[in-house]
Amino acid sequence: MIKAIDVTSYKFSAIIFDCDNTLAKTAPVHYIAFSTAVKNCGYSMEEAWYYERVGISGIDLLKDFQKTYNAAFDIDKASLESGILFKKNIKLVRAVEPVAQVAHDYYKKLPMAVASGGNRPTVEATLEAINIAPLFKTVVTVEDVTKGKPAPDLFLLAAQKLSIAPQDCLVFEDSDEGIEAAQAASMQVIDVRKVLGPDYLK
Incomplete structure (x- = not known):
């Protein structure tokens, strides 16, 4: 049986989870999607380069790639293609x-x-892929707020929907932006990277 992360040192009345790379190991599948999308534009994305940027949005990742490698391609088109490729390979999550x-x-x-900066169809498909969707009646995604992480809006909306005060919520996150958002919402937060170690996504 898998041992859960120990949360006994925290006092909380509700739990809010990020999705990508917190509940689900999506990074390897996203790497396949993004690297294929940029390859189809004539460029190569190194795996190490990608993993250094896990946690930022897909659009920001592609913008960073363009800047780093002086690459010229349609970001919106590459982002759309990467999304299609991710869903095609979602069973690998x-x-x-x-x-x-x-x-x-x-x-x-x-x-x-669940409070995720991803879009609802992808988040819901991811939760289904890891057989955990039935556990969550409340799923908040980027479409539900004006500002995504690191703004606290996603977490505050999740707490509101749960009818729990923000300070009584415990958040599981994997990114600096997500942790900043949870702290801005006055929530307790566990950084899964520190608990599980740097190679937990491999």
């Missing part, structure tokens, strides 16, 4: 088991939500 186990352990015991 695996759960981040120690985090997913927390969700299983607290299901029907405490209110829980």
Whole structure:
């Protein structure tokens, strides 16, 4: 049996999870998608370069790639193609088991939500792919707010939907932007990168 991350040192009344690379190991599949999309534009994306930027949005990743390599291609087109490729390979996505186990352990015991900077169809498909979607009645995505992470809006909306005060929420996150957003919302936050180590996505 997978051992869940220990949360006994925290006092909380609800749990809010990020999706990408927190509940689900999406980075390897996103790498396939982004590297293929830029390859189709005539460029090569190194795996190490990509993993140094896990956590930023797809658009920002492609903008950074253009800047780093002086690459010229249509970002919107490449982003759209990468999204299609991700969904095509979504069955390759695996759960981040120690985090997913927390969700299983607290299901029907405490209110829980997913708050993701991804788009709703992709987030919902990801949760389905790792067989965890039934655990969450509340899923908040980028379409639901004006400002995404690092603004606190996603987390505040999730807390509102759960009818729990922000300071009583415990957040699981994997990115600097997400942690900043949770802290700006006055929530407690666990950085899964520190708990699970740098290679947990490999």
